[in-house]
Amino acid sequence: MTNTAFYNASNLIDAENAQDPNTEVYQSISYPKELLYSNRMYEKLMEFEPNASEEVQIASKAQHICRWKIGRDSYPMDRVGYLKWREELKKFHATTTASILEKVGYDAAFIARVSFLIEKKQLKKDEETQLLEDVICLVFLSYYLDPFVQKHDREKMKNIILKTWNKMSDKGHQEALKINYSASNLDLIKEALGL
Incomplete structure (x- = not known):
């Protein structure tokens, strides 16, 4: 796949995360919370494993994509509720990312692999x-x-x-x-x- 697809996918992931109504101040600058998290994930990945595959790079950026859309309070506030929420989030992050990757032209095998990683399988x-x-x-x-x-x-x-x-x-x-x-x-x- 060309770098163009990666660049387009990254921009679309950033655009989604930039809509986070929650903010976090870092070094006196206010950021949409999940955009900041996404950038931190990608930077840490490239620092830790500079040769990481394109699939892992995208999965790192999209790990929490649009997380604010499924609130913790929409599930019971106990351990079972917490685990259900986490499972639901993984699927949500994977499907949200898959639709972006499809839009920019990645093939089914690539998209399946990114989903596998986001859902932290195996x-x-x-x-x-x-x-x-x-x-x-x-x-x-x-x-x-x-x-x-x-x-x-x-x-x-x-x-x-x-x-x-x-x-x-x-x-x-x-x-x-x-x-x-x-x-x-x-x-x-x-x-x-x-x-």
């Missing part, structure tokens, strides 16, 4: 699904750990960190330990991992 078994999961975890640890720490107690945070760690590969772990954490967050991570 984690730990499929190399590219694992790569995407590593990037998701690295983006979380780099940018979203602090807001979580402010919202949850220490025990809950240790559990979140451990779950995140267990989803990652060895290469992901090595990269995660290079992140410039605050002293208190680094202590929390070490405590959670028993380091």
Whole structure:
């Protein structure tokens, strides 16, 4: 496939995410939340695995495409509700992305592969699904750990960190330990991992 299709797909994904009514301020600039997340995912992927396939590159950008359209509050506020919401989101992100890829001329096999990755199928078994999961975890640890720490107690945070760690590969772990954490967050991570 030509770079034109990739460029067009990227622009359409960005255009969708730019409609997010939720904003996040980063370095004194306000961004649509999911557009910022998408950019962080893509940048982290290219930093972590510069030779990532086009399928993974698109899956990284579209990981949370239009996430605000399916609110957490549209499902019961318990564990079962949370898991149902997450499953529904994966399918929604995959189908939203598939229609964009079809529009710009990607073939069915390429689109199916991107959907497979966005739905995070065969984690730990499929190399590219694992790569995407590593990037998701690295983006979380780099940018979203602090807001979580402010919202949850220490025990809950240790559990979140451990779950995140267990989803990652060895290469992901090595990269995660290079992140410039605050002293208190680094202590929390070490405590959670028993380091």
